Amino acid sequence: MHRMKWLLISLAALVFMSAGAEKLTFVLDVTENRSDEGQAIVAQLQAIGIDASLRVWQSTVLRDEMLAGNRSASTSDWGSAYFDPFDLAIPKLRTKDRGNYSFYSNPAVDEAFRIASTSIDDATRSEAYLTAQRQIFADAPLVFSYVLQNIEAASDNVRGWEPAADNSENFARASVIGSDTLVIGMRVDAIVTLDPAMYRDRDTEAVLRNIFDALTIPTAQGQVQPHLATAWRVVDPLTYEFDLRSGVTFSNGEVLDADDVVFTFERILTEGAIDGATSPRAGLLGPIDHVEKVDATTVRFVYKETFPQELVLQALTHFQIVPKDYLSEVGVAAFTAKPIGSGPFAYARGALDSQVVLEANPTHWNGAPELKSVVWQMMPEASTRIAALLAGEVHVIQAVPPDLVERIASVPGVGVHTALGTRSYQIELNNAAAPFNDTRVRQALNYAIDWDSILKNIYRGYADRLSTVFLPSGFGYAQDLAPYPYDPAKAKELLRQAGYETN
Amino acid sequence: MRLTKLLERVLSAIPVALGVAVLAFMFLRFLPGDPVEIMLGDTQVSQQQLDSLRSQLHLDKPLLAQLGIFLSGLIRGDLGVSIVKNAPVAKLIGDTLPATIELTIATVLVGILIAMPVGIISAVRAGSWLDRTALSGALVGISMPAFWFGLLMILLFAVELRVLPTSGRIAATMVVDKTTGFMLVDTLLAGNLKAFGGALKHLILPALTLGVVFAAVLARVVRTSMLEVLGKDYVTTARAKGLREWGVILKHALRNALIPALTVTGLQFGELLGGNMIVETVFAWPGLGRLVVSSIFARDYVVVQAAVMLYALTYVGANLVVDALYTLLNPRISL
Numbered sequence: 001m002h003r004m005k006w007l008l009i010s011l012a013a014l015v016f017m018s019a020g021a022e023k024l025t026f027v028l029d030v031t032e033n034r035s036d037e038g039q040a041i042v043a044q045l046q047a048i049g050i051d052a053s054l055r056v057w058q059s060t061v062l063r064d065e066m067l068a069g070n071r072s073a074s075t076s077d078w079g080s081a082y083f084d085p086f087d088l089a090i091p092k093l094r095t096k097d098r099g100n101y102s103f104y105s106n107p108a109v110d111e112a113f114r115i116a117s118t119s120i121d122d123a124t125r126s127e128a129y130l131t132a133q134r135q136i137f138a139d140a141p142l143v144f145s146y147v148l149q150n151i152e153a154a155s156d157n158v159r160g161w162e163p164a165a166d167n168s169e170n171f172a173r174a175s176v177i178g179s180d181t182l183v184i185g186m187r188v189d190a191i192v193t194l195d196p197a198m199y200r201d202r203d204t205e206a207v208l209r210n211i212f213d214a215l216t217i218p219t220a221q222g223q224v225q226p227h228l229a230t231a232w233r234v235v236d237p238l239t240y241e242f243d244l245r246s247g248v249t250f251s252n253g254e255v256l257d258a259d260d261v262v263f264t265f266e267r268i269l270t271e272g273a274i275d276g277a278t279s280p281r282a283g284l285l286g287p288i289d290h291v292e293k294v295d296a297t298t299v300r301f302v303y304k305e306t307f308p309q310e311l312v313l314q315a316l317t318h319f320q321i322v323p324k325d326y327l328s329e330v331g332v333a334a335f336t337a338k339p340i341g342s343g344p345f346a347y348a349r350g351a352l353d354s355q356v357v358l359e360a361n362p363t364h365w366n367g368a369p370e371l372k373s374v375v376w377q378m379m380p381e382a383s384t385r386i387a388a389l390l391a392g393e394v395h396v397i398q399a400v401p402p403d404l405v406e407r408i409a410s411v412p413g414v415g416v417h418t419a420l421g422t423r424s425y426q427i428e429l430n431n432a433a434a435p436f437n438d439t440r441v442r443q444a445l446n447y448a449i450d451w452d453s454i455l456k457n458i459y460r461g462y463a464d465r466l467s468t469v470f471l472p473s474g475f476g477y478a479q480d481l482a483p484y485p486y487d488p489a490k491a492k493e494l495l496r497q498a499g500y501e502t503n
Numbered sequence: 504m505r506l507t508k509l510l511e512r513v514l515s516a517i518p519v520a521l522g523v524a525v526l527a528f529m530f531l532r533f534l535p536g537d538p539v540e541i542m543l544g545d546t547q548v549s550q551q552q553l554d555s556l557r558s559q560l561h562l563d564k565p566l567l568a569q570l571g572i573f574l575s576g577l578i579r580g581d582l583g584v585s586i587v588k589n590a591p592v593a594k595l596i597g598d599t600l601p602a603t604i605e606l607t608i609a610t611v612l613v614g615i616l617i618a619m620p621v622g623i624i625s626a627v628r629a630g631s632w633l634d635r636t637a638l639s640g641a642l643v644g645i646s647m648p649a650f651w652f653g654l655l656m657i658l659l660f661a662v663e664l665r666v667l668p669t670s671g672r673i674a675a676t677m678v679v680d681k682t683t684g685f686m687l688v689d690t691l692l693a694g695n696l697k698a699f700g701g702a703l704k705h706l707i708l709p710a711l712t713l714g715v716v717f718a719a720v721l722a723r724v725v726r727t728s729m730l731e732v733l734g735k736d737y738v739t740t741a742r743a744k745g746l747r748e749w750g751v752i753l754k755h756a757l758r759n760a761l762i763p764a765l766t767v768t769g770l771q772f773g774e775l776l777g778g779n780m781i782v783e784t785v786f787a788w789p790g791l792g793r794l795v796v797s798s799i800f801a802r803d804y805v806v807v808q809a810a811v812m813l814y815a816l817t818y819v820g821a822n823l824v825v826d827a828l829y830t831l832l833n834p835r836i837s838l
Contacts, residue, residue, distance in 0.1 A: 060536035060802065078545045087547045098548060183675065189784065189793045198589050200544050271555060277589055278559055283548035351598065352588075354789040355675045375675035379787045387657045388669040423545075 021501040024435055024444075025051040028427070029066075029074040031059040038075065040454050041427075048448055048488045049503030050495070066101040072430045073143075073445075076101055079423040081166065081202075081284065082314040083222035084475040085129055086117055088424060092469055093136060103432035104141035116476065118306050120237055125308055129476030136468045137481055140442040143427035144483060146455055146463040147471055150419040151400040153386070153408045158182065158395050160370070163419040164220040165473055167202045167398070168209055171374050172344035172366065176395055180372035185388050187399035189380035190353035195336040196320035197267050197279040205318065207356055207376050212320030212341035215242060215261070216313050220419060222473055224313040228256070228321060228342075232313070237306050238289075244297040248365045250323040251346040258293040263324035265291040265301075275332045284315050310475060344369045354378055389414055402460040418462065424469045440498040446484040448491035508837075509827070516819040520812050524577070527811035528570055531804045538562070538586045538802040560586055573808065583805040587798070592809045595794060599778070601684030602672060603790035606713070606783075607775040609706050611768060613714025614721050621718070622725025622764075627752060629730060637722060644719025653712040653785040660708060670787035673702050709786040713779060717771050724767050728760040735759075761832055769825030773818040777810075 028045075030038035038054045045052040057065070057074075065071050078099050080088035090113050091099035095106075112132035116125045137144075152163040157177040164170065169184060176182050191204040196212055199205065215229035229242040248256040268279040269288065282288075287305040294300055301312060320341065327335045339347050344364045350356035356376040362368040377394060379385045385397040386404055390411060400408065400416060408416050429436035429445070436442055455463040464472070467483040492502040539556050557563045561572055576583055582592040621641075625634040661669040672686050673679060677698040679689050687706070690699035732738065733756050741751045778792025791810065798806035829836045 058800075060541060060800070061534075063540075064535035064537075081546065087545065091545070091547055099545065181676070189787075189797055190789075192588055193590070195589075200542055200546070272559070274589075278556060280543055280556060283543070283546055283552050286547070349678065350675075351789060353599065353793070354672060354787070357675055377671060377675065377787070378789070379670060380793070381784045381787070383654050384657060384670050384785055384787060387654075387662050391662045391665060391669055393661075393669055 021499060023049055023051040023502070024441065024495055024500040026072045026435060027053050027055055029055050029057055029062055029071050031062055031075050032056055034075045036458050037454055040458065041449055044449055047503070048492055049501065050448065063101070066428060069103065069430060069432060072433065072436055074101070074428045075425070076428050077423050077425045078469070080471060080474060081318060081422070082311060083218070083422070083473055084311060084314060085470050086311055088471065088474070089132070089469050090117060093141065101428045102141050103430060104139070106135060106139060109135050117308070120234070120306050120308055122310065126476045129470070130478050133468050133470050133478045133481055139439060140446050141431050142429055142469065143445050143449065144466050144468050145426045146451060146465055147421045147424055148459065149462045149464070150421050151402065151405060151416060151462055152396065152398050152418070153389055153400050153414060153416045154396045155389065155392070156413050156415055161396065162220050163417050164218070165222050165420040165422050166218065167206060168218070169206045169396070171210055171371060172369050175370040179395070181375060182371050182396065183375040183377055183394040185377050185379040185385040185394040185397040187380065187385070189378055191356070191376070191378070193336060193352070194339045194347065195274070195332065196322055197274055197281060198277070200280050208320050209343070210345045210358055210374065211339060211343045211347050212322065213248070213343050214319055214321065215316040218317045224317060229316070234309065235300065238303045240301045240309060240312055241294065242299050242301070244299065245365060246297050248342055249363060250326065250340050250342045251361050251363070252323070252326055252340045254323045254325055256321060256323070256342050257296045258299045260321055260324045261299045262291050262293050264319065264321045267322070268319070281319070284318055286311060286315060345374055348373065402462045405460060405462070420473045422471060422473060424466060424471060426469060438498050440494045444491040444494035444498070447487045447494065450486040451483070452486065512823050516816060519819055520815045523815035524808055524812040525570065527808045528573055528804070531802075531807055532566055534802065536802045538804065541801050542587055582809040585798070585803055585806050587801045587803045592806050595806060596791065596809060596813065598684065599789060599791045599794045602788060603776060603778040603792065605685050605687060605706065606709055606788060606790060607772060609710035610713040610717060610775055611772060613710050614717035614771070615768070617714065617718035618721035618725055622722040623729055623752065623757065625722065625726040626729030626733060641719040641722050644715055647716065649712055649716055649779070650781050650785055652715070653709070653782055656708050656712055657785070667708055668705050670785070672705050672788065673698065677701055709782055709788055713775065713782055720771070721764060721767055725760065725764050728763045729756060732756045732760045758832055762829060765825055765828055765832070769821045773821035776817045777814050
């Protein structure tokens with residue numbers, strides 16, 4: 001009888017306890033390209049007593065769901081075109097900004113971001129970014145994850161080329177032993193256009209950057225160098241002045257001067273300037289007011305608000321200068337069908353969804369390229385690109401999936417080449433709703449996932465851990481901030497503090 | 504009488520196409536995702552810039568107003584301008600369609616060339632080892648994913664043997680002026696036999712990949728209907744008249760057995776003309792399937808709704824041609 005009573009009491013206690021502390025339960029929503037990773041994560045979370053399950057989505061649909069606040073944990077990725085957190089960390093983590101799928105809001109971080117995107121002093125900007133990173137790290141609004149490397153492959157006969165962090169392909173100094181033509185297998189099924197005002201994707205830009213020149217040019221690692229602009233200075237906090245290289249001509253002989261530069265930017269900044277359509281590129285220039293000509297070889301960029309010089313210089317690498325006279329004379333349609341630029345190569349022929357053929361521009365101001373022609377072959381399937389490289393049909397291929405690297409590495413005569421990536425991958429957590437409105441729970445998830453094992457096994461080591469969503473290749477990166485370590489004990493401890501049962 | 508019937512059928516395709524277009528228009532708008540958001544990608548963009556782009560593309564207007572713009576354009580023969588590519592949709596489809604038609608014709612030819620003899624012999628020698636081999640072969644063909652089979656073909660013929668190119672329609676070194684868009688025709692028109700040979704070589708692997716799968720389906724249909732017809736009285740009569748066996752099979756039996764095969768071929772034709780996205784991707788074949796699928800992912804409504812309408816017309820057209828061919832094969836059938 002006595003025993004029975006104790007049994008009943010302990011049973012009641014058990015029922016009471018399990019009613020009081022439940023497991024952390026949520027669905028991890030992943031995009032289709034990350035389902036393997038998602039499975040590994042869910043298994044790791046389950047091992048410490050988190051009741052996580054997996055669901056796979058098409059990325060566009062998932063983004064809409066996230067923005068509507070319908071999801072609690074979802075994978076996402078965001079790329080940077082600036083080598084600066086300006087277009088990565090800021091849109092992702094500033095209160096109510098465009099990429100803030102986690103609904104994170106911290107006034108201190110917002111203030112740091114404001115300083116970093118408006119100050120014209122590099123030290124101040126850098127300091128603001130460091131402050132923001134430490135605060136974001138502590139708040140753990142997301143599960144900080146990794147940056148994938150940009151993996152490309154090439155024949156050993158290719159010289160003077162390396163993959164770039166931003167997926168651009170610069171063939172101005174490239175050559176191929178035994179061939180005067182270089183063929184590159186592109187990762188996309190089509191580029192968008194040949195009009196430098198009407199695209200937003202990197203693949204179109206990769207082709208256009210070989211046909212046109214910009215005022216500045218990035219190195220493969222993202223450092224800005226002079227190009228059509230030879231020097232620049234700050235006139236006043238809202239105005240930057242650029243000296244243009246003299247003696248530059250377009251491939252039709254037209255001289256490139258300040259009029260062409262002003263024309264190029266007016267097309268982009270004026271609504272409806274491209275036969276009634278508006279360029280989708282204006283946003284890349286920041287809070288610009290207008291571009292004006294000072295004299296034939298000097299232009300000024302005038303801003304509405306202060307905008308850091310480094311960001312202006314980075315932005316300018318993305319704007320290809322077009323010939324005003326030729327374009328005005330033939331019209332947009334004819335120009336898009338047969339563009340004329342001042343770049344190392346000139347457009348010869350092709351179709352945007354199959355192959356684009358460029359021929360060397362022998363009169364390029366920086367010297368004629370060694371190659372006679374470059375062929376951009378659209379090959380959307382990775383296995384086909386690799387087959388074409390192995391068959392000797394192409395010399396360079398983009399986007400080798402990590403699990404197919406082995407196939408290339410084992411064949412003599414071809415090699416894998418990598419560059420730093422510029423895209424942060426993470427898991428968004430809905431900070432505005434339970435269970436992830438509790439910092440301890442978000443931190444717990446950051447401790448609970450063994451990223452090193454995932455990066456090694458799924459991405460074959462071609463990925464690097466991130467401490468936040470700031471990239472090591474970007475400005476103001478906190479070198480000393482180590483990523484959350486894999487610490488399941490700590491994760492369980494934090495979950496218990498937050499009132500959840502663990503294993 | 505027949506001509507009016509034919510005309511009636513052609514005209515009845517118009518409301519079908521329109522209905523499909525409206526349905527496609529509505530369904531696309533129910534898909535989550537905003538084309539402007541997708542197009543602008545990961546960047547700092549102000550709300551004002553987003554709004555101005557949306558209004559330029561009429562995406563800010565109510566659904567019915569957008570439908571009105573689409574339909575009134577349609578009446579004027581204007582399919583609209585692609586949201587992402589800023590090019591007329593008619594041009595985009597016109598650029599990709601010849602590649603798809605070329606591949607479709609080649610595929611159907613490959614399919615018929617394999618399936619007819621295999622199907623007929625299987626039926627005539629039903630139960631023999633030949634028949635059993637053909638049947639199991641057909642089963643493998645139907646079950647095989649085209650994606651995987653295509654890659655195997657590339658690895659064998661392009662990488663190992665190096666007798667055929669991996670992908671594309673023609674080598675970049677060949678300069679072919681575009682007149683019809685059909686590579687085989689354009690190279691012949693230009694009198695460039697070397698380019699013609701090159702284009703033919705590029706066509707072989709994708710056509711084989713799709714053709715083998717189609718042949719597997721077709722061979723089974725031909726076998727079944729041949730078996731049925733061979734048991735009919737008129738075939739026995741023909742044999743009794745002392746006609747030669749192969750004459751009976753090819754002249755008397757096959758003609759009637761062709762009707763189901765024709766149906767399958769017609770449907771296949773309609774389907775292939777939509778473009779096979781997977782095979783087009785594996786072989787980097789710049790056809791309609793790839794255009795449509797990439798437009799769906801980019802939510803480029805304007806391209807997708809026009810393509811869906813074209814699909815509807817293609818199916819109606821293919822069915823019409825099949826029905827017309829029935830009457831030729833069997834005069835008892837009328838339209």
